[in-house]
Amino acid sequence: MEVRWNEYLSRNGSLFSSDELSGASPPSVFVGSYGYPRVGVGPMVPPVHGDTSLMDAPERWAGRPLDEIVNYRLSLVRGIRKTRVTGTSGRYIEGLQEAAMSRRPVDSDIRFEKPVSPAALADGCCAPFGPVGEIRRASFGGSSADGAIERAYYDRDLGAADAAVALYDGGTEISRIQGCLSVGMLGRRRKLVPTRWSITAVDDMVSKRLVGRIKDAPVSDAHQVFHYVHMGNLFSVVLFPHRWLFEMMEAYYSGGVLGFGADHEDARGLDHAPATAGAHFASRLAVAEHLCGRGVQAGALVLREIRAEYSVPVGVWQVREGLRAAMAQKPFVAGSLDEAIDEACRPMSISRNEWLSHGSIMRLVRQRTLSEFF
Structure with missing residues (x-):
């Protein structure tokens, strides 16, 4: 990251010598968590005008x-x-809410207390960003409200989860819903939600609702395996005939030591804070979304191998979008769960035995259910 910062500073030195900035926010608003319940909140703005929407559109980043x-x-x-x-009212916050609601980039003029400082954030949950500065004055213009978001904003009788799901069902991108929740635009009792928390909250709320929908669907009759590689992350997804059962596993090297994280759930849901953190909910959303689209339920095993090429964490979005891209591919059709797991592990540097020794999927599948005794 330091090398990239040196390159960036050499190309954009003028950004750090002025206390003013004019540009088009994608639109994007960030709410920090440091100092909670008093947090830093504000827009993210590049020093350029025009169509900047790609800068904050994770749904368009897969494959890049x-x-x-x-x-x-x-x-x-x-x-x-x-x-x-x-504090979800007042001119400043309402200006940010109007920006978050906009269908297109928002012209932004910012005056800072002093020149901004290079303090990039890369925490593994949120996508990173560049310099940071304390705002003295901000103005926004040229916004055009998205009708669906506007309706959710003015409906104070709608709970946050119901609002998030309604927006999702209407075609609003997950990243937009996360931004709206973060800046206090959804729900009955509204407040600002740190961006890193809102990302996981929306993935959780939407995926939980999708899982609820597939529980009454017929069980898939196929063993399917999907693969996808991007940005140093290798994903394999196994879908197999079973009532809803889900396990997400990650493997990574840290200091030369191979580490694992794994979490599983059945129809009762998750009963603990996941070791894989927001990646569990992001992957659950992608898998449940795929099954809903097919009108079936299934057991699912997600394997994520994090390789050295993933040198800068860019946020949990890449798990969700990587798995969406994986399940958009033509699957490998296996004859059994064992064959499917063999295929899932085939392109990985980590062996099948290593994966299974750190997970629970085979034990869970082999457990007898009460229905077997009737």
């Missing part, structure tokens, strides 16, 4: 190289103003 996405994000200057999370 890591360096390209990092460069998009380093171009976004984050303005902050300290605000209590319960």
